[in-house]
Amino acid sequence: MKKFLLxxxxxxxxxxxxxxxxxxxxxxxxxxxxxxxxxxxGAHLSFDYVCDIxxxxxxxxxxxxxxxxxxxxxxxxxEDNISVYxxxxxxxxxxxxxxxxxxxxxxxxxxxxxxxxxxICYGEKxxxxxxxxxxxxxxxFRYCKGESTVNLGNWFPVLCxxxxxxFYECEYYAIGDPFYSEVADFKVxxxxxxxxxVASSAKASSCDxxxxxxxxxxxLKNARDFALVLSEKFSVISEKSGSVTVNYYYYDDSEPEKxxxxxxxxxxxxxxxxxxxxxxxxxxxxxxxSEGGMEYPGLVYINxxxxxxxxxxxxxxxxxxQWWYGVVGNNQLxxxxxxxxxxxxxxxxxxxxxxxxxxxxxxxxENARKSASMYGEILQSVGKETDYKMVKHLKDFxxxxxxxxxxYNRPLTMMKTIEDAIGRDKVKTVLKKYYETYKFKTVTxxxxxxxxxxAKKLLSSYIEGKAVV
Ligand SMILES: [Zn+2]
Numbered sequence: 001m002k003k004f005l006l007x008x009x010x011x012x013x014x015x016x017x018x019x020x021x022x023x024x025x026x027x028x029x030x031x032x033x034x035x036x037x038x039x040x041x042g043a044h045l046s047f048d049y050v051c052d053i054x055x056x057x058x059x060x061x062x063x064x065x066x067x068x069x070x071x072x073x074x075x076x077x078x079e080d081n082i083s084v085y086x087x088x089x090x091x092x093x094x095x096x097x098x099x100x101x102x103x104x105x106x107x108x109x110x111x112x113x114x115x116x117x118x119x120i121c122y123g124e125k126x127x128x129x130x131x132x133x134x135x136x137x138x139x140x141f142r143y144c145k146g147e148s149t150v151n152l153g154n155w156f157p158v159l160c161x162x163x164x165x166x167f168y169e170c171e172y173y174a175i176g177d178p179f180y181s182e183v184a185d186f187k188v189x190x191x192x193x194x195x196x197x198v199a200s201s202a203k204a205s206s207c208d209x210x211x212x213x214x215x216x217x218x219x220l221k222n223a224r225d226f227a228l229v230l231s232e233k234f235s236v237i238s239e240k241s242g243s244v245t246v247n248y249y250y251y252d253d254s255e256p257e258k259x260x261x262x263x264x265x266x267x268x269x270x271x272x273x274x275x276x277x278x279x280x281x282x283x284x285x286x287x288x289x290s291e292g293g294m295e296y297p298g299l300v301y302i303n304x305x306x307x308x309x310x311x312x313x314x315x316x317x318x319x320x321x322q323w324w325y326g327v328v329g330n331n332q333l334x335x336x337x338x339x340x341x342x343x344x345x346x347x348x349x350x351x352x353x354x355x356x357x358x359x360x361x362x363x364x365x366e367n368a369r370k371s372a373s374m375y376g377e378i379l380q381s382v383g384k385e386t387d388y389k390m391v392k393h394l395k396d397f398x399x400x401x402x403x404x405x406x407x408y409n410r411p412l413t414m415m416k417t418i419e420d421a422i423g424r425d426k427v428k429t430v431l432k433k434y435y436e437t438y439k440f441k442t443v444t445x446x447x448x449x450x451x452x453x454x455a456k457k458l459l460s461s462y463i464e465g466k467a468v469v
Contacts, residue, residue, distance in 0.1 A: 024050050024123060026185045026222065031156055034191040035230060039084065039136040039145035045156055047128045049120070052182075053162050056121040060128065061167035062112040062157035063181075064088060064104065068172030069137040069144075075108040075171040077141055084145070086137035090157075094129045106169050112157050130157060139288075146288025148251055148304065150196075150230040153296055154179065158225065161442070163331070170333060173394040175403045177294075179225070180331040183440045186220040190228060197234035199249045201226045201298035203281040220298065222278060222440050224329055227296035229285040239264050247283040252304050259284060259302075259315050262357055266316040269350050273428055274323050275435040282322070284315050295321035312357055313347065320346035328435055329442040336403070337390040337463075338448060341411025342431070344368070348412065349424065365416045368409040375405045388465030391445055414462035418455045426454065 027050045033043035049060060068076045069086025078085075093102040093114050101115040112130075120126050134155065136145040142153035160167035161180050170178050192198055194214045202220035220226060233251035240246070241264050248260040263284050271277050279298045287301040293314040294301040300318035302311060323346065325332065325339035332339060344364075352361035376386045390406055397403045419427050434443075434451045445463055452459050461467040 024052055026050065026183060027159065028185040028187065029156070029226065030187045031226075032189045032191075033156075035150065035193070035196075037193050039138075039150070041134040041136070041155070043132055043134070043156065045130045045132065047130065047157075047159070049126050049128060049159070051120045051122050051124050051126075054122055056119045056124075057162075058116050058119045059167075060114045060116065061160040061169065062114070062130075063154075063160055063170045064090075064106075064110055064112045064157055065154035065170070065172055065179075066134055066143060067104070067109050069141070070109070073108055073172075075110070075173060077172055077174045078137070078139070079174060082137055082139045084135070084138040086143070087133075087135035089133045091131040091133060092129075093131075095126060100128065107171055110171055111160070111169050132157070140290040142289070142294050142301070144288070148231055148233050149285070149287040151287055151289065151301065152228040152230070153294060153301070154225065155227075159184070161331075168331070171395070173333075175397050175400055176336050176394045176407065177325075177332045178394055180333060180442075181224045181329070182442065183222045183224055183329070186218070186223060186226045188218045188220075188226055188228075189215060190218075191215045192230055195232050196230045197232070197236065197249065198228060198230050199234065199236075199247065199283045199285045199299060200228040201296055202279065203245065220279065223297035224326060225296050227299050229287050229299070229301065231287075234285075241268055243280065244277055245281045247281065249283060249285040251286055253286060253311075255308070258308065259311055262312045263315050263319055265354055266319045266347075266350050267322075269354065270320055270323055270346060273349075274346070274432050275327075275439070277322060278327060278439075282319070284318070293318040295325055297322070297326045309359060313351075313359060316350055317343055317347045320350070323435060327440060328438045329440075330444065331442070333394050335391055335445060336394070336407040337411040338443065338445065340407040341390075341415060344408050344412040345415035348416075365412065368412040369416075372405045372409040372413055375401060375409075388462075388467075390463045390465070410462065414459065414467070417462070417467075418452065418458060421458060422454050430454070 028048040030046040033041055035041050066086055066088040071085040093100045103113050105111050105113050138145055140146050143155050144151050158181050161182050170180055172178050191213055194212050198216050200218055202218040204216045205219055206217045208215045234249045236247055236249045237256055237260050238245055238247045246264045248256055250256045283299045285301055286304040289301045289303050292303055295318045302314045320343040324342040330338040348361045348364040351359040379386045430451050449456050
């Protein structure tokens, strides 16, 4: 074994030639998983990694988000005791049937580090096979076995983004959306009890019933993640929008057609305004989820307790995330305002131009401005310093109030100020170009500033926290 590895190391120590930066094929997650009724999943991930690191790598790191739900987690979205904590077991990691060395590390056991035993050069491919088992936590999280739904968001090991010379490790903070990933391709097979209805990030390419089990198969290209929601209670209504099928999965909604209608209309509006929605299907799912909603490529959650206005608002907000977060990605731990700000702005202009839904965009803008301004005043009144900087790590927020004002309200006010300065048509033109340029890539504040050259100074003053609302 050692000799074999040594030989591989010697062979691969030859420098990586031919490292020309060019468009590489996506890495691919091939997952086979079985969901058992008791909230347990057994899964196999066969990860085809295409190396995009200029100097090559002999290590891969994966975010292990499910580990944040274990009982002794210190960085966790769980705030109170829950009846069942999550458990994650990495059973084996192999390449071509041979064991690879791995460890669970990171600041809170949030990282799966795999030693490849050889250097993989830029553009080279390696397939890493990971067998893992999960016990889902109870509750109403992105990942949980809830009363009505099983939420499978961030449920498998996800490759860390290689950023600034290292794999970027995501910790699962209670505040914000602690995710950062590159686009990849997905081939997912999910075996579930036949009584369950399954919503997912992609259209099922096949559905094989065998006794009381059903196997669903999916393929999705160019996506940052792959999520599913399972429920015995789901009803589903669907409508076509061009070539895209829009679905609404629900179990507690007396007027489901309204949510489907606003989703379809907003998908069409954002496609026309910013650029085409890239997938065949889009599903909105009611779920046991404690926040308003949550975005994944091709699938979003909305909280099952929302009133009609909040349901419509949330459905549109999560739909807009398909453009900002989904297609144009960013590090949501350090620059959450990039996707949340544009998403809030997109939502507001949708309601302004689609008045039949009776949601006032003037009120949306005004509430954001007032809330951000009042937050600043409250801090000043208790002698605390106001920090309006938008580029800020999730760990540095004092609480949800600061996060909401920094990542949602002030960026929305910033976008409205720019709109007032240069006009909505110009803002739309800039965002269309931004979408086209950074489609399936990740951006930072620099790319936003470059695109808004017309209002760069105004934008910078907000982002740096100088402009007072
Ligand atoms: Zn959002």
